[in-house]
Amino acid sequence: xLLTVTLLAHLAVAMLIIVLVLLQRxxxxxxxxxxxxxxxxxxxxxxGSSNFFxxxxxVLAAMFFATSLALAYFSTQTTQPESLLEGSVxxxxxxxxxxxxxxxxxxxxxxxxxxxxxxxxxxxxxxEFDPGPADN
Numbered sequence: 001x002l003l004t005v006t007l008l009a010h011l012a013v014a015m016l017i018i019v020l021v022l023l024q025r026x027x028x029x030x031x032x033x034x035x036x037x038x039x040x041x042x043x044x045x046x047x048g049s050s051n052f053f054x055x056x057x058x059v060l061a062a063m064f065f066a067t068s069l070a071l072a073y074f075s076t077q078t079t080q081p082e083s084l085l086e087g088s089v090x091x092x093x094x095x096x097x098x099x100x101x102x103x104x105x106x107x108x109x110x111x112x113x114x115x116x117x118x119x120x121x122x123x124x125x126x127x128e129f130d131p132g133p134a135d136n
Contacts, residue, residue, distance in 0.1 A: 010067035
């Protein structure tokens with residue numbers, strides 16, 4: 001649960017950083033302000049937007065760094081199985097394995113559930129396969 005919340009927060013912060021970086025004006029855009037080119041018509045004033053966007057980007061970058069560290073920590077906390085057989089049929093005590101009679105070395109199969117014939121059962125006939133004309 002905590003991993004999912006952290007991952008979603010990480011993705012949201014990443015998207016917000018992308019949007020904020022795309023909204024910011026580059027350094028070259030300030031060259032026209034010396035000649036009176038439209039800097040006063042911005043929403044945040046002539047210098048307010050650069051301070052707001054740069055501070056918000058810095059805060060989001062710190063959050064991105066923190067969520068990255070949290071995700072790295074969570075990835076190291078997964079539990080590994082103690083053996084390769086853990087969770088397999090050998091781990092299930094109710095599993096029926098064939099027993100070997102040491103005197104005759106015959107395998108005593110578990111009770112037949114009717115799925116497949118074991119000894120001398122009749123297998124159904126398969127229909128003949130006609131591949132048709134070959135396209136070369």
